[in-house]
Amino acid sequence: MKAATAENYLSEHSVSSWLLTTDHKRIGILYLLSIIVYFAIAAVAAALMRIELLTPPADLVSAETYNKLFTLHGVLMVWFFLIPSIPAVLGNFVIPMMIGARDVAFPKLNLLSWYLFNIGGLCALYAVVWGGVDTGWTFYTPYSTTYANGHVVTMIMGVFIAGFGSILTGLNFIITIHKMRAPGMTWFRLPLFIWSLYATSLILVLATPVLAITLLAISVERLWGVGIFDPTLGGDPVLFQHMFWFYSHPAVYIMILPGMGVISELITCFSRKKIFGYHFVAFSSLAIAVIGFVVWGHHMFVSSQSVYAGMVFSILSFIVAVPSAIKVFNWTATLYKGSVAFDTPMLYALGFIGLFTIGGLTGLFLAAIAVDIHLHDTYFVIAHFHYIMVGGMVLSFMGGLHYWWPKITGRLYPEAMGRLAAMITFIGFNLTFFPQFLLGYLGQPRRYHAYPEEFQIFHVLSTAGASILGVGYLLPLLYFVWSLKYGKKAPANPWQATGLEWQTPSPPPRDNFDEIPIVTEDPYEYPAEAEAPPQPEPQHV
Amino acid sequence: MNFHLFPEQASSIASESDWMFWALTGLSALICVLVFLPLCWFALKYRRGRKVDRKMEDLPTWKIELTWTLIPFVLCMGIFAWSAEVFFRMETPPPDALEVNVVGKQWMWKLQHAEGAREINELHVPTGRPVKLMMTSQDVIHDFYVPAFRMKQDVVPGRYTTQWFVPTKPGRYRIFCAQYCGTTHSAMGGWAYVMEPHDYERWLAQGSPEPMAVQGETLFRRLGCTGCHSPGSKIHAPPLEGLYGRLVPLETKEFVTANDQYIRDSILLPASQITAGYQNLMPSFKGHISEEEIMQLIAYIKSIANKTPEGYSR
Numbered sequence: 001m002k003a004a005t006a007e008n009y010l011s012e013h014s015v016s017s018w019l020l021t022t023d024h025k026r027i028g029i030l031y032l033l034s035i036i037v038y039f040a041i042a043a044v045a046a047a048l049m050r051i052e053l054l055t056p057p058a059d060l061v062s063a064e065t066y067n068k069l070f071t072l073h074g075v076l077m078v079w080f081f082l083i084p085s086i087p088a089v090l091g092n093f094v095i096p097m098m099i100g101a102r103d104v105a106f107p108k109l110n111l112l113s114w115y116l117f118n119i120g121g122l123c124a125l126y127a128v129v130w131g132g133v134d135t136g137w138t139f140y141t142p143y144s145t146t147y148a149n150g151h152v153v154t155m156i157m158g159v160f161i162a163g164f165g166s167i168l169t170g171l172n173f174i175i176t177i178h179k180m181r182a183p184g185m186t187w188f189r190l191p192l193f194i195w196s197l198y199a200t201s202l203i204l205v206l207a208t209p210v211l212a213i214t215l216l217a218i219s220v221e222r223l224w225g226v227g228i229f230d231p232t233l234g235g236d237p238v239l240f241q242h243m244f245w246f247y248s249h250p251a252v253y254i255m256i257l258p259g260m261g262v263i264s265e266l267i268t269c270f271s272r273k274k275i276f277g278y279h280f281v282a283f284s285s286l287a288i289a290v291i292g293f294v295v296w297g298h299h300m301f302v303s304s305q306s307v308y309a310g311m312v313f314s315i316l317s318f319i320v321a322v323p324s325a326i327k328v329f330n331w332t333a334t335l336y337k338g339s340v341a342f343d344t345p346m347l348y349a350l351g352f353i354g355l356f357t358i359g360g361l362t363g364l365f366l367a368a369i370a371v372d373i374h375l376h377d378t379y380f381v382i383a384h385f386h387y388i389m390v391g392g393m394v395l396s397f398m399g400g401l402h403y404w405w406p407k408i409t410g411r412l413y414p415e416a417m418g419r420l421a422a423m424i425t426f427i428g429f430n431l432t433f434f435p436q437f438l439l440g441y442l443g444q445p446r447r448y449h450a451y452p453e454e455f456q457i458f459h460v461l462s463t464a465g466a467s468i469l470g471v472g473y474l475l476p477l478l479y480f481v482w483s484l485k486y487g488k489k490a491p492a493n494p495w496q497a498t499g500l501e502w503q504t505p506s507p508p509p510r511d512n513f514d515e516i517p518i519v520t521e522d523p524y525e526y527p528a529e530a531e532a533p534p535q536p537e538p539q540h541v
Numbered sequence: 542m543n544f545h546l547f548p549e550q551a552s553s554i555a556s557e558s559d560w561m562f563w564a565l566t567g568l569s570a571l572i573c574v575l576v577f578l579p580l581c582w583f584a585l586k587y588r589r590g591r592k593v594d595r596k597m598e599d600l601p602t603w604k605i606e607l608t609w610t611l612i613p614f615v616l617c618m619g620i621f622a623w624s625a626e627v628f629f630r631m632e633t634p635p636p637d638a639l640e641v642n643v644v645g646k647q648w649m650w651k652l653q654h655a656e657g658a659r660e661i662n663e664l665h666v667p668t669g670r671p672v673k674l675m676m677t678s679q680d681v682i683h684d685f686y687v688p689a690f691r692m693k694q695d696v697v698p699g700r701y702t703t704q705w706f707v708p709t710k711p712g713r714y715r716i717f718c719a720q721y722c723g724t725t726h727s728a729m730g731g732w733a734y735v736m737e738p739h740d741y742e743r744w745l746a747q748g749s750p751e752p753m754a755v756q757g758e759t760l761f762r763r764l765g766c767t768g769c770h771s772p773g774s775k776i777h778a779p780p781l782e783g784l785y786g787r788l789v790p791l792e793t794k795e796f797v798t799a800n801d802q803y804i805r806d807s808i809l810l811p812a813s814q815i816t817a818g819y820q821n822l823m824p825s826f827k828g829h830i831s832e833e834e835i836m837q838l839i840a841y842i843k844s845i846a847n848k849t850p851e852g853y854s855r
Contacts, residue, residue, distance in 0.1 A: 063724050136721050142698060143681040147647070147723060231699025234810075237682055238697060271587070280606050302684065302719075303695045304702045307632045311625050318617035322610060329609045332576060335583035337595045342588070350584065357576055361569040368620055370627035371561050374691040377684060377719040441562065442548045443688025445719040448727035452715065454545065528595060 008410070008507045022107035023510060028093035029408070030114050035081050035089065036477075038121060042076035045069045047470065050432075050463040056453040066449040067134035068150070074137025079159050080121050082389055083251065085397045086258035087204070088117070088169055091197050093408060095173060097501035098191050100182025100519065102511045105175040106168075113165040113172070120162025127151035127158060136447060138248075141229035141240040145221040153222055156215045163208045163215075170204030173197055182500070184519035188282075191499055191523045192275060195282040196261025199289040203250045203257075207293070211247035214240065238303055245296035253292040256356075256388055257285055259396030260327055263349050266399050267331045269497040270346035271338025272526040277330040284323035291320040301369050302376050310369055317367035324360050328353060343495070344418030348399030351426045355391025359384060362437065380440025383433045391429055398425070398476065405480065406490030410507040413483040417475060425472030431465025498525055551689035551714055551735055553707040557627055558691040565620065631692070634705035638673035639666070642753070642836040645676065645683035645696040647722060648729035653833060655840060657750030662731030664716060666708045667741035673705040675801060679832045684720035687733050693719050701801045708735040757841025760834055764826070772852030778823070779816045780850030785843045790817040804839050 009025045018026060049069050052060040061069070092110065096103050104110050127133055133155040135144040144152055177198050181190070217228045218240070227233025229240045268275050275281060297305055297313030305313075331353055340346070362384040366372045375381065406412050435458040444455045451459070493502040504513050550556055586593060640655040641664065653659045664687075666672045676685055678698040685704065686693035689712075694704040718729035736744060751759075761767065769778035779789075788796045789803070792815040797803050806813055808830065811823035830838075 063727070067721075067724065067726075134724070140682060140721065143721070143723060147681050237699070272589075277602060277606050280610075302693050304697050304700055307629065310628065310632075314625060314628075315618075315621050318621045319614075321617060322614050325613045326606070326610055328576060330606075332580045332583065333605070335580065335587060337597055338583070338587050339589045339595065340584045340587050342584075350580070353580060354577065357573060358569075361572060364569070364617070364620065365562065365565050368561060368565060368624035370624040370631060371558060371565065373628070373631060373693055374558050374562075374688070376693060377686075438546065442545070443686070443715070443717065445686065445717045445727075447721040450727050528597075 007509060008505065009510045010410070010507050011510075020111070022103070022111050024092050024096050024104050024107065024110060025408070025508065025512075027110050027114055028089050028091075031084055031088040031092060031117070034114070034118055034121065035084055038076045038080035041125070042073050042081060043470070043473065045073040045076075047466065049073065050466040052449070053451070053459045054463050056451050056456050058450045063449045064134060065132075067136075067447070068128075068132035070447060071133050071136050071155075072128055075124055075133075075155065075159065077389075078137055078251070078255070079162055080117075080124065082255040082393055083166060084117060084169075085393065086262060086400060087173070087197060087200055087254070088113070090262065090397070090400045090404060091173065091258065092169075094404060094501050095176060095194065095197060096180070097504065097508065097512050098194055098499060099177065099180060099185055100500045100513065100517045101176065101180035102513065102516075104172045105180060106172050109168050110172055113168040116165035116168070117162050120158045120160070120165065122158075123161060124155055124158030127154035130154070138244060139215070139218060139240075140244075141218065141221075141235075141237045142231065145218055145228075146230050146232075153219045156219055160212055160215045163212050166204050167208045170201035170208070173201040174205065177201075182516050182519055186519075188278070189519055189522055190282075192264035192278070192281050192285075193258075193261035196257045196264070196285045199285040200254050200257045203254050203289050203292065207247045207250040207254075210243060211251075214243040214247065217243070238300070238305065241300050241303055242296070245299045246293075249296040249299065250289075250292045252385075252388070253288055255393050257288060259352065259356075259393045260285065262396040262400035262403075263331060263352050264327075265497075265499070266345045266349035266396075266403055267334050268524040268526065269403070269495050269499075270343060270349070271335050271340045272496075273334050273336075273338035274522070274524045274526065275330065276333035276336070277326075278522075278524075280326055281330050284326045287323040288320060291316065291323070295320050298367060298372075301372050314367055314369040318364070321360060321364060321367070324356075328357055328360070342419070344413075344415060344422050345399045345403035345495075347419055347422035347426075348395045348402065351422065352392060352395045352399065355387050355395065355426075355429065359387030359391055362387065374443075375440055377446055378440035379436040379444045379446055382446050383436035383440060386433045386436075390433070395425070395429075398422070401480075402476075403495065404501075405483070406494045407501060407506045407508065409484060409487075410490050411483045411487035412490050412494060413476075413487055414479050417479045421472055421475035421479075424468060424475065428465050428468030428470070428472050432462050432469050433465070435459075435461040435465075498523060549689045549710070549712070549714065550691075551687075551708055551710045551712060551733075552691060553709055554627075554631055555689065555691045555709075561624060561627065568616070568620075634673040634703060635671050638671035638705055641666070641672060641674050642833070642840075643674050643676040643685055643696065644832045644836070645678040645680075645685065645718070645722075645729075647680050648718070648725045650685070650716065650718075650729070650731060651833060653753060653836065654745065655753050656745050657752045657756065658745050658747070659750070662716070664731070664733040665736060665741060665744050666733065667736055667738040668708050668711060669738060671705055671707050673703055675836070676702050676704070677805075677832055677836075681722045682720050683718050683722050683729065686717045686719035687714055688717070689714035689733070695720055701805065708733075711735050711737055711740075753837050753840035754844035755841075757837035757839070757844075760837055761841055764830070766838075769823070772850070774853070776822065777819060779819055780853045781842050782845045782848035782850040785846035789814075791815060792817050792819075801839050804842055805835050808835055808838065 009023055131150050133150045133152050135148045220226050221228045227235040229235040229237050295317045297309055298317040301310050402418055439458045490506040492505050500517055642653045644651045650662050676696045678696045683696040685696055690706045692704050692706050694702050712735055714733045716731045716733050769776040770781050784799045787799050789799050790796055809827045812821050815821050
């Protein structure tokens with residue numbers, strides 16, 4: 001085990017060395033700090049909603065406040081936490097190292113992305129503090145253009161500006177992956193994390209401009225009364241939904257593909273096995289990205305879109321389920337004859353597979369158009385997408401963060417606490433969201449501030465679960481911060497993982513590698529256990 | 542605290558919808574078992590430090606991959622076909638359905654039966670007969686949802702949307718607004734009363750209201766429509782007798798079916814679809830007429846669909 005070299009990317013301490021940095025690793029950390037803030041605000045909004053929903057009548061907050069809370073929760077979680085979470089934090093940190101590069105293709109653009117992201121974020125927060133927005137994160141017209149009070153345009157501008165950050169990040173990643181791979185790093189030697197982020201970046205670049213146009217159109221109608229969506233001005237409100245979901249459905253895949261990439265890294269590392277079906281896992285990411293562009297109409301089965309359009313979107317939605325299923329089967333098969341260790345990242349990965357499978361299967365209910373008619377816009381939908389967004393993306397983000405934490409900070413987090421937090425998160429998550437499937441089947445519509453009393457028992461269970469989930473989020477925050485000072489110094493490769501990012505010290509030097517590595521083998525070439533060097537038992541703190 | 546695990550079934554489609562829901566639940570449970578069992582079994586059997594045979598045999602990777610690609614694909618197509626067939630029936634109302642007009646506004650439902658009875662936030666329907674709701678909104682998008690019927694449809698300003706069902710079980714069921722529509726969205730609901738047919742007839746006759754078509758005819762005169770659209774009028778305007786349901790040739794050489802939407806658009810945006818052979822003379826009634834009144838006019842024009850126009854100027 002080599003000691004970390006004295007000079008590393010964290011050595012400089014001045015404020016300007018952070019705010020003007022072009023180092024992809026530092027920018028990753030800047031993103032991490034920013035999204036924690038947005039996540040915390042959005043989580044508080046969720047907590048307030050869950051407390052309000054403990055009892056059927058409205059008591060804790062007014063209807064107006066409640067509506068502002070779920071709008072805030074949705075906007076911040078989607079655009080300011082989930083979308084940047086894995087790509088901008090973990091992607092920024094590890095993509096260049098994984099492919100053997102010294103930085104991304106355009107380091108300055110990378111920093112610009114972060115500034116745009118935060119200008120957007122502050123704009124959205126300003127709208128919140130200044131009085132709030134109650135349109136829901138979906139900004140449906142003509143409510144958002146004509147009827148809603150509040151700072152709709154400011155909020156929209158926030159998302160609009162942050163979107164340019166997304167576009168630049170996507171562009172940066174695509175070019176980095178094309179042009180900056182180390183010698184010998186062929187396309188099919190790329191770790192699957194790179195494939196999934198490549199697919200994600202394609203969506204970021206192609207879909208986000210459509211969101212920008214759509215949001216701009218709302219602003220134009222709201223500010224100057226130009227009839228685009230409001231029928232009294234000669235517009236068409238359903239047109240908005242087509243435009244919005246043309247972006248927002250692919251955005252769902254922006255929020256899960258990177259998670260799938262992380263899981264491929266974790267499953268292989270902690271079972272010490274080559275991934276089963278590399279090409280299938282890699283191409284399924286691209287298949288999801290491509291087919292994901294033509295399924296948006298499944299958000300609109302009851303919107304008055306034509307019967308035949310409904311059927312086409314239904315069949316396409318079933319088809320997009322297949323590549324996801326392929327991934328789950330391949331991850332499972334990877335464990336076969338592996339050497340499986342249940343370290344914290346692996347617990348998150350296994351939790352991901354379980355929850356993502358349930359999230360995916362309940363997606364079939366919603367793709368089945370005759371059943372969707374009943375379930376549409378109920379809590380069933382809420383439960384379904386939280387199984388994907390939280391059970392999938394948040395768990396994989398946490399798994400990835402634990403996995404790369406020693407590399408990022410040069411410190412080990414306390415392993416026992418990590419396992420405990422992973423299990424608390426898993427239990428709390430299920431208790432929060434499983435009852436919501438039943439609520440939805442019983443017919444409870446979403447975005448309800450007050451509800452009939454026959455639904456109460458499920459809301460009580462859900463709120464109880466959310467409290468546990470909250471503990472599951474707080475614990476890592478505490479021990480991660482603790483580990484910065486008191487954690488054991490991390491070796492270069494604490495997990496005995498393959499992958500170029502582990503061949504450089506922890507934390508890495510400014511330029512990642514003293515010498516650019518030359519790649520001679522496929523990813524995940526873990527030696528069979530018999531040949532593996534005896535592993536020192538990880539030291540638990 | 543009262544609660545139940547199964548929503549009530551009060552329409553003919555409810556049991557079909559539930560059948561599919563539970564079939565999907567069963568299938569999902571089976572798939573979960575098929576994924577989670579091997580997952581747990583592999584994870585435990587091959588956990589690190591345990592002495593087991595880890596020597597990999599040569600697996601026919603391509604065959605395995607194809608198997609678990611094709612089986613889900615075929616399953617998905619099967620579910621699609623099943624659900625599409627049911628959906629198609631859900632979207633095709635029979636021609637003899639009872640008609641109820643629904644107007645949504647922030648935050649209430651205003652309904653009127655073809656026979657004339659009006660109600661607010663309540664819907665009375667008989668068992669055993671198909672009921673078709675003809676719906677629109679006068680402000681934002683709403684959604685008329687009765688969970689016990691397993692039916693829901695957005696109610697969109699500027700358009701007519703429909704839903705239909707055959708109520709089966711007498712009782713009182715909740716109506717919800719399922720599309721977020723502003724501050725008191727969660728209070729925009731009410732009750733659907735499913736009644737035995739004779740009870741329904743009695744309810745309908747209360748206060749002996751005028752049928753919508755008759756109210757529409759009165760309105761038609763009051764608004765001065767007869768000045769042009771009547772036999773003997775000096776002004777060259779298209780006759781409305783026999784119009785409903787017919788194909789109408791337009792100046793643009795297109796054809797449109799004279800359905801509810803067409804009539805609505807012709808009243809509010811007359812210049813948008815000029816009938817071939819006529820001039821753009823009609824004033825817009827936008828702002829002078831409510832959604833309910835438009836529905837009454839449509840009911841009137843529908844009631845004269847079987848008449849033939851006579852005595853119009855050529």
